[in-house]
Amino acid sequence: MTAQVSSEFAGVAVEFEGVSKVFGATRALDGxxxxxxxxxxxxxxxxxxxxxxxxxxxxxxxxxxxxxAVLVDGHDVSRQPPNKRDMGMVFQSxxxxxxxxxxxxxxxxxxxxxxxxxxxxxxxxxxxxxxxxSPHARKYPxxxxxxxxxxxxxxxxLAVTPRVLLLDEPLSALDAKVREQLxxxxxxxQLELGVTTVFVTHDQEEALSLAxxxxxxxxxxxxxxxxxxxxxxxxxxxxxxxFVGTTNELPGSMESSGRVRVGAQVLPVDGPAPAAGTSVAxxxxxxxxxxxxxPDGDAIVSVATFRGAITRLRLTRKGAADVLADLPSHRAAExxxxxxxxxxxxxxxxxxxxxx
Amino acid sequence: MTAVVGDTALxxxxxxERTVPRGQRRRLRVGRGVVLILAVLYFFGPLAAAFWFxxxxxxxxxWHAYTNFAQAPGFGSAASLSLELxxxxxxxxxxxxxxxxxxxxxxxxxVRTAVELLSLLPLVVxxxxxxxxxxxxxxxxxxxxxxxxxxxxxxxxxxxxxxxILPLEYVILVLPFVFRxxxxxxxxxxxxxxxxxxxxLGASWPTTVWRVVLPTLRTSLLNGSFLAFALVLGEFTxxxxxxxxxxxxxxxQFGNTDGQLSVALSLLSLLLTWALLLVMTAIAGxxxxxxxx
Numbered sequence: 001m002t003a004q005v006s007s008e009f010a011g012v013a014v015e016f017e018g019v020s021k022v023f024g025a026t027r028a029l030d031g032x033x034x035x036x037x038x039x040x041x042x043x044x045x046x047x048x049x050x051x052x053x054x055x056x057x058x059x060x061x062x063x064x065x066x067x068x069a070v071l072v073d074g075h076d077v078s079r080q081p082p083n084k085r086d087m088g089m090v091f092q093s094x095x096x097x098x099x100x101x102x103x104x105x106x107x108x109x110x111x112x113x114x115x116x117x118x119x120x121x122x123x124x125x126x127x128x129x130x131x132x133x134s135p136h137a138r139k140y141p142x143x144x145x146x147x148x149x150x151x152x153x154x155x156x157x158l159a160v161t162p163r164v165l166l167l168d169e170p171l172s173a174l175d176a177k178v179r180e181q182l183x184x185x186x187x188x189x190q191l192e193l194g195v196t197t198v199f200v201t202h203d204q205e206e207a208l209s210l211a212x213x214x215x216x217x218x219x220x221x222x223x224x225x226x227x228x229x230x231x232x233x234x235x236x237x238x239x240x241x242x243f244v245g246t247t248n249e250l251p252g253s254m255e256s257s258g259r260v261r262v263g264a265q266v267l268p269v270d271g272p273a274p275a276a277g278t279s280v281a282x283x284x285x286x287x288x289x290x291x292x293x294x295p296d297g298d299a300i301v302s303v304a305t306f307r308g309a310i311t312r313l314r315l316t317r318k319g320a321a322d323v324l325a326d327l328p329s330h331r332a333a334e335x336x337x338x339x340x341x342x343x344x345x346x347x348x349x350x351x352x353x354x355x356x
Numbered sequence: 357m358t359a360v361v362g363d364t365a366l367x368x369x370x371x372x373e374r375t376v377p378r379g380q381r382r383r384l385r386v387g388r389g390v391v392l393i394l395a396v397l398y399f400f401g402p403l404a405a406a407f408w409f410x411x412x413x414x415x416x417x418x419w420h421a422y423t424n425f426a427q428a429p430g431f432g433s434a435a436s437l438s439l440e441l442x443x444x445x446x447x448x449x450x451x452x453x454x455x456x457x458x459x460x461x462x463x464x465x466x467v468r469t470a471v472e473l474l475s476l477l478p479l480v481v482x483x484x485x486x487x488x489x490x491x492x493x494x495x496x497x498x499x500x501x502x503x504x505x506x507x508x509x510x511x512x513x514x515x516x517x518x519x520x521i522l523p524l525e526y527v528i529l530v531l532p533f534v535f536r537x538x539x540x541x542x543x544x545x546x547x548x549x550x551x552x553x554x555x556x557l558g559a560s561w562p563t564t565v566w567r568v569v570l571p572t573l574r575t576s577l578l579n580g581s582f583l584a585f586a587l588v589l590g591e592f593t594x595x596x597x598x599x600x601x602x603x604x605x606x607x608x609q610f611g612n613t614d615g616q617l618s619v620a621l622s623l624l625s626l627l628l629t630w631a632l633l634l635v636m637t638a639i640a641g642x643x644x645x646x647x648x649x
Contacts, residue, residue: 095546095553
């Protein structure tokens with residue numbers, strides 16, 4: 001069944017060319033350049049007000065770009081109204097038509113395309129099956145849970161065989177368990193269908209776990225576009241480092257060797273190194289911090305938070321900022337609150353940011 | 357009012373009886389009973405008295421008022437004029453307010469407050485003031501030389517059947533109620549997102565409004581229509597001062613010749629209004645339509 005659904009999709013390329021959007025005095029988008037490959041799932045990640053939703057709405061046709069162009073499959077769609085763009089969108093707030101049953105919601109787009117009744121019923125039921133909601137086809141939205149409503153919304157968006165699938169924080173209104181489950185399903189379905197997808201979210205975990213590539217946005221600009229692992233391990237900017245994952249910022253200074261001195265250690269620098277003598281902030285992930293219990297250690301464990309496989313420690317140090325460290329929980333037993341410990345960093349390249 | 361709103365009516369949560377001591381609970385129950393009886397007396401007392409008056413013949417009972425009202429001189433024309441005016445007013449006010457409020461909610465949310473204030477004005481300005489203003493304009497219209505466009509226009513406005521001048525005024529009169537119910541409907545139904553969803557799936561604007569927005573607003577459309585309808589059926593001031601004779605005006609004048617019949621008709625019109633209200637509530641509460649696929 002799904003093979004049949006998937007054969008109808010042909011992933012298309014999407015391209016933003018210098019797209020800007022000005023609302024009054026604010027620049028919501030500032031020259032966005034972005035290419036999305038056919039069949040790719042790209043997540044736009046950023047804090048609220050960074051322009052990610054504006055970018056999606058411009059792609060959908062709900063906003064007009066102030067300048068620049070949006071290309072779908074090589075054609076400029078900037079002048080097309082939203083109802084001519086052939087895109088399927090899932091919204092953050094529940095958007096099912098309250099006067100229609102689940103199956104009617106899914107069939108709505110097919111009705112508009114004047115598909116024969118038997119045809120659209122079959123198609124709608126196929127898609128409800130795809131999102132696992134066949135038993136609820138005859139229910140009205142108010143009879144469905146939040147997670148079920150978003151599944152129907154996904155089926156509705158996919159029913160019209162859209163050229164691009166747009167997901168505008170579709171999971172943020174759901175509770176954690178459902179969110180994680182639906183997230184995996186979205187990815188499975190997207191991979192199966194091969195539909196080009198843009199996923200907007202402020203949740204870094206969501207972006208990292210779903211996307212082929214993640215675009216991190218800030219103040220209407222793209223900070224970095226990269227696969228999740230690259231984004232995490234080699235953040236291009238300090239903003240990306242601090243927004244994606246948790247980061248310690250430790251004071252350091254540049255050596256003449258182009259390496260950075262942080263505490264008693266000297267570490268290689270990832271990316272261009274500032275001039276010798278410059279004061280920098282050294283960005284270090286909690287899992288790159290090594291903690292060993294030691295009676296003379298200058299750090300004291302103030303909080304140990306059990307998180308299942310890992311335990312996160314917060315260490316206070318005299319005259320210095322706190323440090324967060326992640327370590328396997330089986331090793332954290334001897335590092336309860338109040339334990340004195342020594343703190344070191346793993347010997348690997350670190351990202352530094354010049355201090356003004 | 358809560359009955360009209362139907363499914364959005366607030367039902368107060370049950371009192372946590374356990375926490376109230378037994379003696380106090382009894383007093384509470386007695387207190388509620390007293391309030392209920394007083395309310396019933398206040399509401400039904402006059403109705404019962406009116407009903408008694410309409411069938412009392414001094415030394416017996418008579419039902420002539422209820423069997424003969426249809427033959428009362430002028431009843432038919434007054435009742436049909438009122439119904440026509442009410443229907444016209446409902447249609448006109450919806451034609452005016454639905455597009456206006458859609459524009460306000462979807463495109464110009466900043467002017468909502470201004471539109472709300474404007475549409476509430478008729479509650480503040482008494483109808484009499486409106487009529488005086490309209491009369492002045494009518495005087496100006498009639499002052500034109502006969503045969504001119506102006507006097508022809510006013511002739512049409514005043515002397516067609518039904519006279520368009522009344523529904524035009526009534527639209528203003530019912531504005532606050534129609535605005536309120538439509539505005540509430542739009543605000544609670546997440547219309548902006550629904551419209552975007554429909555547009556995204558390929559719906560043109562007319563299709564979006566017809567297939568998605570209006571069905572979603574059905575309950576508030578019905579509420580607004582009903583309120584407008586009931587208001588126009590009972591409207592007296594404007595019609596009387598402009599010397600038309602819809603039901604309310606006729607009823608008062610007829611009361612001078614046959615008091616019993618006039619009171620009987622008042623009661624019947626009240627019953628009619630209730631019946632309409634029940635029908636509307638039933639329709640509104642019926643739930644969404646059957647599947648169409």
